[in-house]
């Protein structure tokens with residue numbers, strides 16, 4: 001077993017052979033100007049800033065031999081997996097499926113739905129397309145993790161309080177021990193990121209743990 005003594009709210013123990021790193025939605029649509037995140041009125045620069053940290057975390061996880069799963073929030077070109085409520089919500093400048101500067105917004109196969117080049121998946125790593133905020137909803141993620149004997153999950157990616165937190169809560173209810181890597185996740189709203197970290201680790205790790213990339217890499221001895 002490996003351990004992160006400085007994890008909050010108390011030390012986190014995990015078996016690297018039974019651990020996966022889940023990198024949530026580090027897509028051009030959320031991180032670059034002109035994509036879905038920007039269409040909702042957000043400033044994407046905060047999210048761009050974590051790319052080097054996420055790259056370092058992924059590199060360390062590769063050296064340690066962890067299972068690595070990349071997710072992408074996107075929909076089928078025919079929009080058959082897009083609930084009308086999701087398409088209609090709010091007043092975005094572009095709706096999901098509309099043509100934008102990076103192709104159709106949040107549609108599989110379009111440039112905007114791709115993971116940013118600096119975090120490109122390697123052959124053999126799972127790339128999971130998901131139609132919802134949570135990565136377990138309407139995907140084979142549960143089976144993929146069961147097939148690999150995974151019991152511990154490390155989480156990175158964007159955005160902290162939307163797709164990352166939703167997935168972490170789904171995982172918690174499914175019996176996984178999950179840790180959110182604090183500096184490898186980001187929100188368009190600093191206060192929401194801070195609140196998410198607090199609520200995850202409150203009440204004796206009611207949802208899970210948090211720790212830094214440096215602490216995770218030290219625990220993995222990479």
Ligand code: TIU
Pocket residue numbers: 024025030037040073133158159160162163164188
């Ligand atoms: N809008 C926002 O903060 N997030 C999303 O819509 N999806 C993800 O978090 N990936």
